[in-house]
Amino acid sequence: MTNNGKSTLSYFTWAFIVTAIGLVLGGWLGWQSTGTLAGMASVFFICTVLAVLEISLSFDNAIVNANKLKDMTPVWQHRFLTWGIIIAVFGMRIVFPLLIVVIAAGIGPVDALVLAAREPQEYARIMNEAHLPIAAFGGTFLMMVGLTYFFNHEKEVHWIGFIEKHMARSxxxxxxxIAFVLALILVFSNLLEGEASNTFVHAAVYGLLTFLAVEVVGGLLDASQKAMSEAAKGGLGAFIYLEVLDASFSFDGVIGAFALTQNLFVIAIGLGIGAMYVRSMTIMLVDKGTLAEYRYLEHGAFYAILILSVVMYCQTLVHIPEVITGLGGATLIGISLWSSIRHNRRERTLGDHAGNRVATQLGEKA
Known part of the structure; x- marks a missing residue:
């Protein structure tokens, strides 16, 4: 993708359309379930809040997606931004919560759907009980994503130098x-008791193994494609990596949404709207080359990922509101953007000074 001069708002056209459709559906659901304007307005409001929650929690996801997408071929970029978003919206926001109930309650998918529609409180209870293994799994996967970015001896650009330089050398x-994550798993498992401790360790290890498996499979798939054609790099392997990454980001939002409403369909609408904005932001970041222009933006996103992973671990011990998580990530990304702008200004100032010195020297020689 290349910068084609599109305005920023034009990237969000489909997001605006989905927002309008989603909010109308949310209002209709509110009217159907309560038969009152107050009920309709309440569901309408919840859908809006869920969309904002999803955007705040997933802005770092958009940056990481853009980082991976910029190295993918146009064909696979298009596939991720079409099929990938379908999987993200319908798979993670509807199918995933249903699968949790299917596994936890030992019932069939149809029964789980009926339970969500007729007994939302029981459905929400099962989802909340499954929070510990989900947090352990997702937190471990995201922690590996963040640490792999910083523990890279080829990484040359550093934002917080005294931390990142040591990590790059290490x-x-x-x-x-892997050793760092395993040590943290042991620490948190000791803070939990009985069966909860065992559940945490098992889920966290599965999260670690999933990350390693995705890395291996992704590398093999992309290597085989590259062998067939040099232009085919950044294909199926990268696609699978991004889908699992999106799933890990979605865990926190899906579970947190049940604090606002127990209606699976309202949750799907609200988070689906948010996911469309994340998709639009991803396209804009790739298309405009924003990551190259703002050199520390990626760093802020990966720090946000590390914080989110630690928060997910801490949520196995105490409840941490999703608003805090979202604001924390957004603040870090905002600071990294501000640092990038300052760096660009400083570089331009130095360039201007150097240019003036050269012009002065040439004038003196003349």
Whole structure:
């Protein structure tokens, strides 16, 4: 994708359309379930709040997606931004919560759907009980994503130098990020008691193994495509990686949404609207080359990912409102953007000074 001069608002056209359709559906659901204007307005409001929650929690997701997408071929970019968003909206916001209930309650998918429609309180209870293993799994996967970015001996651009330079140098020790995550798993498992401790360890190890499996499978798939054609790199392997990454980001939003409403369909509408804005932001970041222009923006996103992973671990011990998580991530990204702008201004000032010195020297020689 290349910058084609499109205005910023034009990237969000489909997001605006989905927002309008989603809010109308939300209002209709409110009217159907309560038969009152107050009920309709309440559901309408909840859908709006859920959309904002999803955007705030997933802005770092958009940046990481853009980082991966910029190296993918146009064909696979298009596939991720079409099929990938369908999987993200319908798979993670509807199918995933249903699967949790299917596994936790030992019932069929149809029964789970009926339970969501007729007994939303029982459905929400089962979802909340499944929060611990979900937080352990998702937190571990996201922690590996964040640490792998910083533990990279080839990484040359550093935002917070005294931290990142040490991490880059330490990356020569193979498996250091895995050792760090395993140590943290042991710490948190000791803070939990009985069956909860065992559940946390098992789910966290599965999260670690999933990350490693995705890395291996993704590398093999992309390597085989590259062998067939040099232009085919950044294909199916990268696509799978992004889908699992999006799933890990979605865990927190899906579980947190049940604090606002127990209606699965309202949750799907609200989070689906938010997911469309994340998609639009991803396209804009790739198309406009924003990551190259603002050099520390990626760093802010990956720090936000690390914080989110630690928050997910901490949520196995105490409840942390999703608003805090979202604001924390957004603040970090905002600071990294501000640092990038300052860096660009400083570089331009130095360039202007250097240009003036050269012009002065040439004038003196003349």
């Amino acid at each position: 990356a020569t020790v193979k498996g250091i990020e």
